Amino acid sequence: MVHPDFAPSFLINKIKLRYQSPNSPEGPTPKRSSHRIRSSSDDEMGSMEASTAPENGSATAGGAGGTACNGAGAAPNGGGMERRLRSSAASASWAAHLPLEVGTRVMCRWRDQKLHPVKVIERRKGSTSSSPADYEYYVHYTEFNRRLDEWVKLEQLDLDTVETDVDEKVEDKATSLKMTRHQKRKIDETHVEQGHEELDAASLREHEEFTKVKNIAKIELGRYEIDTWYFSPFPPEYNDCPKLFFCEFCLNFMKRKEQLQRHMKKCDLKHPPGDEIYRSGTLSMFEVDGKKNKVYGQNLCYLAKLFLDHKTLYYDVDLFLFYVLCECDDRGCHMVGYFSKEKHSEESYNLACILTLPPYQRKGYGKFLIAFSYELSKKEGKVGTPERPLSDLGLLSYRGYWTRVLLEILKKHKGNISIKELSDMTAIKADDILSTLQSLDLIQYRKGQHVICADPKVLDRHLKAAGRGGLDVDVSKLIWTPYKEQG
Structure with missing residues (x-):
């Protein structure tokens, strides 16, 4: 569920910002x-x-009794009667x-x-x-x-x-x-989804039938009003609300603006609950433990489902850590996106779900979140991979990240290098490295073994096609130790 990058041109209202989905x-x-x-x-x-x-845009809707016209010109005499x-x-x-x-x-x-x-x-x-x-x-x-x-x-x-x-x-x-x-x-660049569970054809039909009508049309989050994209299974009393109002810090949601205003006077939070593990300029990353902050984790899942189609909503958030990226100013730390990961994954998954909120898309945050997940894997001393299955669009975003990281290394490296060495350097799983290089036709079979063919001109062409890498993660600003179960 990645929603990367490429900044839109925004016009900002001095009184209230209004945002509609960047489709x-x-x-x-x-x-x-x-x-x-x-x-x-x-x-x-x-x-x-x-x-x-x-093509001429001249047809008119006929609901009021008019007929479609082809705009070919004035009717001849008697045309009005006809x-x-x-x-x-x-x-x-x-x-x-x-x-x-x-x-x-x-x-x-x-x-x-x-x-x-x-x-x-x-x-x-x-x-x-x-x-x-x-x-x-x-x-x-x-x-x-x-x-x-x-x-x-x-x-x-x-x-x-x-x-x-x-x-x-x-x-x-x-x-x-x-x-x-x-x-x-x-579309691939702006909207990437990744599900928690694989949906076969029957499950997909059942899912689409159950979620076919959006139950929440808009939300207000901080200074933005955002058109929602998909159904989210809010508690029944919130269904069919034309608009929900979220506290941007604790993510509690209400039906009326007046309720939010009263809540904001009492809410002490100015950032997500949890530990700040990264700060660089105006960007901060907070690690939120789903077990310690269960309501926040569940509300974050409700919010995310409004913008992710095939996301499985987990109510048992105890098993997950949420990494919430914020833009910070003198009013507080404002969430722009997040990714989640399981505390313990036997499959070496380093990311379960990822989202950049619509007002902050096309600014490089999606790619930043992917890169950040791999920096955590490096700190853990493990290789990582996103939770499967990846959608076609999710694979495209990850393939872009893997391509940029791997080819930059191959450009600078002198001499032989193995897939395992690349994996150790990048924390990217060997299978992902192999599939990426094969997709670029950089793997050849010679004398009974697979060989990486890294012609500089070919590498430059692939790097150019992969696009820019988004915001850089300054590893020196990351203060974090891997999760360990207490007690």
């Missing part, structure tokens, strides 16, 4: 007011138009579809004013009447990640495009082919 190419950008942070997706969606959207007849016929046709059934596919006008294909996931009656037209629909934008799923009104849907009998497998395959290599790469 880069995973979705169109919302409308912006002058009183909120500009989402990074605003800069990228210009090249992200859905291939099914009309349009009215078409509109009347279309309205009668639409009425037969309402209310739309769950599973219906249709084009939806997003906040970028373009049409995108969606699938109806859920529906609910409106509050004004019992008319079939008075429904809201929870839709999934089939070209993009589930984080963009939302409730929409009928007028946002182009009912001329309603499809009810679509082969989902064919549709899903076609959708996946629409994304360009550049778009997939940008």
Whole structure:
């Protein structure tokens, strides 16, 4: 669940900061007011138009009785009557579809004013009447990640495009082919997930059915209001709250702003509970023991699940250590992300779950957290590896880290070097080193053994493709001893 790097350009409101999810190419950008942070997706969606959207952007949603028009020019004489007849016929046709059934596919006008294909996931009656037209629909934008799923009104849907009998497998395959290599790469860079447990096909379907509708739309955390991405299993009394308010220091959450304001007057914390083990400039890292700070650990998991799709939520946090990264100022230490690790792992896992919060993505923090986990492994005198299975996107982030670390060593090293020596130097597991070098075609089989072929020009090309390494971990600022069970 890594969410690295590449800083967005933010516009900061003097009174209140507003942040919407940095979905880069995973979705169109919302409308912006002058009183909120500009989402990074605003800069990228210009090249992200859905291939099914009309090129001239002139089609109109037909919920109010209008029909889609191709913008080809003014109608000839009598065209007005023809349009009215078409509109009347279309309205009668639409009425037969309402209310739309769950599973219906249709084009939806997003906040970028373009049409995108969606699938109806859920529906609910409106509050004004019992008319079939008075429904809201929870839709999934089939070209993009589930984080963009939302409730929409009928007028946002182009009912001329309603499809009810679509082969989902064919549709899903076609959708996946629409994304360009550049778009997939940008998604990979901004959104990486890693699950605690492997989800087979049946489990994945069950998971998506249970979590298909987001139960919390927004949260307020410190000076940011953040749109959530996914369902999180909060206690029932918090379900369907339009917004939750978190104390950014103890992570207690409330339903109302007034409750948070009262809480902040009594909360003594100005940083995560636990030991500060790293400080460099304005960055600090705190180690939080889940056994000593159980409520904080559970609340952190609730919070993280809002931004991680296939994360297994652990209520027994006693077995985990949480490493919480903060930006510090005169008001306190503000969480930007974290990773967790098991206190004792027989599989040499040095990281279980990792997240950079949306307002702090694209600043190098995700890569910093990965690097930090390996510095802890070096201090322990062990090799480490992230908990499996890694998602495709998680593997991409780790593969980038492994590539940069290994190739920098190979560039500087003179003479022969073995996989074990590389593992001892980097704390990267030998299997991860071997798979990384093989993926780069740097391993050849000669005279009965595997040989690393490190041509300098080839190494430079791979390093350039791997991108920058993010923020550096200053090991001299790390004051930490490995965990030992007390008593």
